[in-house]
Amino acid sequence: MSRLVFWIALAVLIFFAVRAKLRAAVRNQQMHVPPQGRPAAAPPAAIEDMTSCAHCGLHFPVSEAVRADGRDYCSPAHVPPVAH
Template identity: 50%
Template sequence: MSRLLFWIALAVLVVAAIRSKLRQAVKRHQQPPDPQPVQPPGRAQGAAGQAARARAEAVANAETMLCCAHCGVYYPASENVAAAGRDYCSAAHAQLAPL
């Protein structure tokens, strides 16, 4: 009997742990990325400041991604081929009908 209770308790703990992890993952997925910390100019910054600056620069340089109406691949907006009001990743896919 005690063996059965042990296995039931273990199963309950495993299910609780899995649910907790799933809730954390969902919460992390729903939260927007942390805003960049605003640092006063002219202040000495270490490696963390350089990393933050590089991250801010990468965000500023990030390009909008579009989804191809034919194959569904995401590609940079600068490579967009627009045809009949839809966006395509290449001229070949623009000539083919959307799936």
């Protein structure tokens, strides 16, 4: 009879040990996966405003614009020299 109790206790111990291991593994996975509610790094180019160069008319993102006297230019080379 005591042998049966021993085996039942062993089975219960193994059951709880395996369950704890599985829960830890699931928790680890959840920590590495970003939450569903938050969008993971949306591409900024898709929502960025565009502008055109006042010199050559090239269209490009506003963040790459070279600004001079209230106008946007594609590169410093297209900024007209300042006349004083």
